[in-house]
Amino acid sequence: EVELVESGGGLMQPGESLRLSCAASGFTVSGKYMNWVRQAPGKGLEWVSCIFGSGTTYYADSVKGRFTISSDNSINTVFLQVNSLSAEDTAVYYCATIKRGTTSFDIWGQGTRVTVSS
Amino acid sequence: DIRMTQSPSSVSASVGDRVTITCQASQVISSWLAWYQQKPGKAPKLLIHTASILESGVPSRFSGSGSGTDFTLTITNLQPEDFATYYCQQAHSFPLIFGGGTKVEIK
Numbered sequence: 001e002v003e004l005v006e007s008g009g010g011l012m013q014p015g016e017s018l019r020l021s022c023a024a025s026g027f028t029v030s031g032k033y034m035n036w037v038r039q040a041p042g043k044g045l046e047w048v049s050c051i052f053g054s055g056t057t058y059y060a061d062s063v064k065g066r067f068t069i070s071s072d073n074s075i076n077t078v079f080l081q082v083n084s085l086s087a088e089d090t091a092v093y094y095c096a097t098i099k100r101g102t103t104s105f106d107i108w109g110q111g112t113r114v115t116v117s118s
Numbered sequence: 119d120i121r122m123t124q125s126p127s128s129v130s131a132s133v134g135d136r137v138t139i140t141c142q143a144s145q146v147i148s149s150w151l152a153w154y155q156q157k158p159g160k161a162p163k164l165l166i167h168t169a170s171i172l173e174s175g176v177p178s179r180f181s182g183s184g185s186g187t188d189f190t191l192t193i194t195n196l197q198p199e200d201f202a203t204y205y206c207q208q209a210h211s212f213p214l215i216f217g218g219g220t221k222v223e224i225k
Contacts, residue, residue, distance in 0.1 A: 035214075045207075045219075046216065047207075047213060047215065059213075096161075099164070099167060102168055102209055103152075103209035103211075104168075104207060104209045105164060106164045106173070
């Protein structure tokens, strides 16, 4: 069964860093475009970052320079390193794959919640 | 970046109604448009990709149309399980941008 499981969220203070994880099963992350999409409380969806294969990466302008996406193919997991957290980063962070032949998101995890508050 | 304008932001409808949601891209995106359904506390679910192709398992009362810059999601014979928030997403190029969402509420 194809599944994505996110972890690593929590209550953080402004300026802190954290690393989110997305463990995949049922497929290999190296063969898929793997993404992070976030959703602030009561707000819409915001694509954050994407990684493919050996390391091609893409970032939203809003996170460029602070977020780093990476993958460890040996454990079939994708990561999102988030630095210099601010209240604006408070959101549920979803991991999602891109459907082959499109740039739409077909498989989603359950999300991990990040709250930034002093 | 491509901007996506989705309307209306909310709509009230009854079971059995037909609901239409529109999405406009700020530039031509051919048919590279996807639609999602999201229920409270849940991850989004892909309904339609490439503007009009129904994802496997999605009921046929959902349909998508359009190309270029203007797109439509139509739900015919609205069912109780269809009350949710719907998002469009341009799938043309990075950054991948979502519309602001349309909440379909019970009248």
